Amino acid sequence: MPGTPLPDAEQLLKALTDQMRPEVGPETGLIGIHTGGVWLAERLHRDLNLKVPLGTLDVSFYRDDYEKIGLHRDVKTSDIPFEVEGRHLILVDDVLYTGRTIRAAMNELFDYGRPASIRLAALVDRGGRELPVAARFLGAAVTVAPGRSIELKRDSDGRLSLALSGDEHVA
Amino acid sequence: MWLDPANPQLNKNGELHHLLSLEGLPAEILWQILDTAKSFVGVTQREVKKVPLLRGKAVFNLFFEPSTRTRTTFEIAAKRLSADVINLAINVSSQTKGESVLDTVANLSAMQADMFVVRHAASGAPHLIARHVAPDIHVINAGDGRHSHPTQGLLDMFTIRHYKKDFSSLRVAIVGDILHSRVARSQIHALTTLGCPEIRVIGPKTLLPSHVENLGVHVHHEMRKGLKDVDVVMMLRLQNERMQGPLLPSAQEFYKYYGLTEDKLALAKPDAIVLHPGPMNRGVEIDSSVADGRQSVILPQVTFGIAIRMAVMSILAGN
Structure with a gap:
């Protein structure tokens, strides 16, 4: 069996919710990054009982690897159903890694307006940062071998779980 | 760049390299374009109607036949992708001096074009241009003769x-x-x-x-x-x-x-x-x-x- 088992996503989400509860207000805007971040943000939005409608971002049009790998095949639609200008925002993503997705998300958000602040909530942080980005709210830090990736999955009942994928083969 | 001889719009991975005609394009590519466009509709409804994808790229609108609407919408689209757009109404420039289409295109390529949007009264003109441009240049057919749009x-x-x-x-x-x-x-x-x-x-x-x-x-x-x-x-x-x-x-x-x-x-x-x-x-x-x-x-x-x-x-x- 490879390495230590991954933590339970549902428990991490609960921990994340508890961290965020004292830090959100009636005007806080929550924004999930497609696809895993949107699943998490939907749950957080419900459990934190937020009044401002949920926003979603697909950062494909802002990615810095477009020159290398082209446009993502399955672009989702960004939808920010509230005023960004002057609002305190929380970005939600599943796995924090290089920080490049977060950079792209912040660039996109500024095309909607100038937020008062942006904080980041992530379910797991696997290290390997290439940009000065840090999560303000975090489920857990995990160690993953290079060349492998962690993916958030959602089953038909809406239950979230973490899975490893990538090169390493298990004999 | 190797292009499929049977369908010169596609590269060796079956991806779209030029858009010349909808004939022979697989459904998968049509759906990809329609899905992607849906996301861009959202962009055009924002305060800032621009994304940085084509920043630093030069798109040349080559209109050998007049068209206001099509040229304008291509120009708006390229600008919303942050590209630089150069509009050329060729019937009033070099063509009247006797320059051939391919010479015009070669000259414009030498000006570091990344993409040509071509409208021409002759069917097949965009195909001809696509066959002769450098491999990293993309050609879009904006209407050729009776053939395709x-x-x-x-x-x-x-x-x-x-x-x-x-x-x-x-x-x-x-x-x-x-x-x-x-x-x-x-x-x-x-x-x-x-x-x-x-x-x-x-x-x-x-x-x-x-x-x-x-x-x-x-x-x-x-x-x-x-x-x-x-x-x-x-x-x-x-x-x-x-x-x-x-x-x-x-x-x-x-x-x-x-x-x-x-x-x-x-x-x-x-x-x-x-x-x-x-x-x-x-x-x-x-x-x-x-x-x-x-x-x-x-x-x-x-x-x-x-x-x-x-x-x-x-x-x-x-x-």
Whole structure:
């Protein structure tokens, strides 16, 4: 069996919710990054009982690897159903890694307006940062071998779980 | 860059490298363009209507034949992708001095062009250019002769999908001068590829290509029969030169038999939508009350056209 088992996503989400509860207000805007971040943000939005409608971002049009790998095949639609200008925002993503997705998300958000602040909530942080980005709210830090990736999955009942994928083969 | 000789629009991975025609493009690529365009519609509704995908790229609009609307929507699309846009109306520059199309293109390539958007009166001109440009340059056909107008066909498909959701149970009528229409050809190819089960073409015998039924369409000469129970009516523009030419008695005569009026439209389904590629001849192929009526989606077509062109450009430049 490879390495230590991954933590339970549902428990991490609960921990994340508890961290965020004292830090959100009636005007806080929550924004999930497609696809895993949107699943998490939907749950957080419900459990934190937020009044401002949920926003979603697909950062494909802002990615810095477009020159290398082209446009993502399955672009989702960004939808920010509230005023960004002057609002305190929380970005939600599943796995924090290089920080490049977060950079792209912040660039996109500024095309909607100038937020008062942006904080980041992530379910797991696997290290390997290439940009000065840090999560303000975090489920857990995990160690993953290079060349492998962690993916958030959602089953038909809406239950979230973490899975490893990538090169390493298990004999 | 190796391009598929049978379909020079595709690279060796089967990805779109040029957009020359909708004929022969796999459904997967059409769906990819339509899905991507949907995301760009959101961008065009924001405060800042721009994304940085084509920053630093130079898009040359090469219009060997005049067109205001198509050129403008390509220009807006390229600018919303942050590209630099250079507009060239070639009929008034070097061509009058005797320079060949390929020499013009070679000169513009030397100015570090990344993409050519080509409109030409001769069928096949964009193909010719695509065969001769450097491998990292992309070519988009913005209408060539009677052959093809792929982005118009795509924006029509986007519009139909927007209002009707699904192609698999649609009855679509294309009405007017099919013979001379590159738009009709693109529409028929796209509808077929996307799984539309019933395509009807409606027009006088003189304005229908011979053997048009070989494209898998149903032919009608009587508009009232052809429009019966359709979900989508796609009108075509009657070119001015046809109104005086030998193929038609007169514009008034054409209007009487093939102009879309409210009473003819009433034969289609009550929720049928009406499309027109513009510019419209009111009182020739379409009545004003229909063009401005509740079933008309002619202005949304223009808006969607920008999103479609953004999608095509960003997919090509990334491949």
